[in-house]
Amino acid sequence: MSTVMICWGMGEGYGHANKIACVTGGLEATGLHVVIAARDRRLMEGVARRRGLACEVVQAPVLPATRSPDVATVFYSDLLLSRGYSDPDRLVEAIAGWRALFEQHAPDVIAFEYAPTAILAARGVDTPRLGFGTGFYYPPAPLPRLIPEHMTGSGVAHDAGYDTALESVNQALHASGLTPVDGLEAVFDPGPVFITGAPEVDHFGHIRRDGRYTGPVSENLSPGSALEWPQGKGPRIAGYLKAGAPGIERVLLRLNRVRARFVLHLSPKKGERPEALARRLPRSTNVQITLRPFDIDAMARQASCFVCHAGNGATIASLMAGTPVFGLDLHPEQGLQVDALRRAGLGDGTHFHAAAGDIGERILALTRHGSRERQRARNFARKYGGATLSPYRELVSGVARLAGGA
Structure with a gap:
């Protein structure tokens, strides 16, 4: 049985876990074994259990926050620097952790949900790979701003953290025996990407030229019950x-x-x-x-x-x-x-x-x-x-083909 490893290394909450579970269900239906390396293992295990999935869930390497949450996140470099990328030594440890998981589970395909560090670690692994997730996880090049210039003032027109983050990444890659990258864009480039949504709701749909969209899927975020509405008038x-x-x-x-x-x-x-x-x-x-x-x-x-x-x-x-x-x-x-x-x-x-x-x-x-x-x-x-009839069919088929399970 072929194995697919799904990597979730950044971001929090049910949005990630439910999306991964939705994709995992489709992969298991094709006969693939799925290992999920999850940032929040307990949350992912709970979601997988409620959905009746047979997957294995393991703990993903997690970089500690290294910046105050009060520091403005205007560029992707700010995002990386606030998530541990300002410390090359910690980044080396995280890359080593991901590579250890790849070696231990020997996946036939690596699928990244939101996992920039895993993308870097996989540069040293000869395994088919792809990315999936929202358009925010896979920004077009050159990296766009996260907050429009008119909302931040003229004092932050330049991406001052870009070179700092790039230097940290390349120091960590060199120490890990991996080839340096030319730009931070490589941190968000896993190869083929399936954007889980539609152009209308893509964060960068207005500037993305070559997006491959799965179509939007309601992932049943909260399988609770419907509730009674308050009495009275009004919408x-x-x-x-x-x-x-x-x-x-x-x-x-x-x-x-x-x-x-x-x-x-x-x-x-x-x-x-x-x-x-x-x-x-x-x-x-x-x-x-x-x-x-x-x-x-x-x-x-x-x-x-x-x-x-x-x-x-x-x-x-x-x-x-x-x-x-x-x-x-x-x-x-x-x-x-x-x-x-x-x-x-x-x-x-x-x-x-x-x-x-x-x-x-x-x-x-x-x-x-x-x-x-x-x-x-x-x-x-x-x-x-109609997308709800077969959630992420194109994505699941793409992974299965890479794994030889189609």
């Missing part, structure tokens, strides 16, 4: 937000004043007990807050708008239900997703920490019958609805 609005986001109470107070009915899941921050979370959150008759995940697919179909942090998974799940998205982004990746929604006329949004008093009116604008966003979201669902 139905569902949402997923992080209870640990700074200022969440202020945002909820603003939503309480909106003439609409909300069902919101708030995921607790690590270590916070549910009862403590419930005590600190403002309540109202028109906003129902649940600490348990609900079925996004079902609730989005019943809603006129979906409010979230513009993560790619939740965004696609809502659009596949024909519902526009209002994004409250927490970091540049999500901000770029909001930009893509606006360009495609599929939603709106703002930076979470800058959420002003007009967010209620902007959310309501998306819910109105005949709004451009509602119509385009329905068109999106009609256009791509």
Whole structure:
């Protein structure tokens, strides 16, 4: 039986785990054995178990954060430097960890989800490989900005960290006995790439020239149940937000004043007990807050708008239900997703920490019958609805061919 190793080394949360599980299910159906090297092993094991997968899950090497979260992430070099790439010695250790996993499991194919360090480590391995994931994981060359220049001011027009990050990468590659790279673009270049989505929701769809898209798939992010809506009048609005986001109470107070009915899941921050979370959150008759995940697919179909942090998974799940998205982004990746929604006329949004008093009116604008966003979201669902019948078929077939299992 041929083995496929899926590498997840950067990023957090269910968006990564659910996407990997969705792909793994397709690969196992073709008779392939899958080993997942996961940044969050416990989370990945839980998702795999709930989906009845037979895969093996192992711990991926994890680089510790080396920059304060308060440092602005304007360029991809900033992203790498904040994720451990400022320390060549630590990077050498991580590369060695990935190479040890490749040697131990001897995969016939290596598939990268979001794993820049694994991409570097695989430069010394003679194994077929490919990448899959959102457009953010595989930016076009030259590396684009993560925050538009007009939002950062003239003081950060130059990518000052590029040379620093490149020097660190090449020091680590040299120490690992691997060939240096000419530019940071190589860190995000695994070879063939399948972008899990569509051009409309690609973070860089407006500048990417040769994207290979799998088509969007609702990955059943939260297999919970549908919930009852609050009584009263007004449009139905569902949402997923992080209870640990700074200022969440202020945002909820603003939503309480909106003439609409909300069902919101708030995921607790690590270590916070549910009862403590419930005590600190403002309540109202028109906003129902649940600490348990609900079925996004079902609730989005019943809603006129979906409010979230513009993560790619939740965004696609809502659009596949024909519902526009209002994004409250927490970091540049999500901000770029909001930009893509606006360009495609599929939603709106703002930076979470800058959420002003007009967010209620902007959310309501998306819910109105005949709004451009509602119509385009329905068109999106009609256009791509067939993708749910065979999730990531082209990607799975491509991996199987490389493994000789097709």
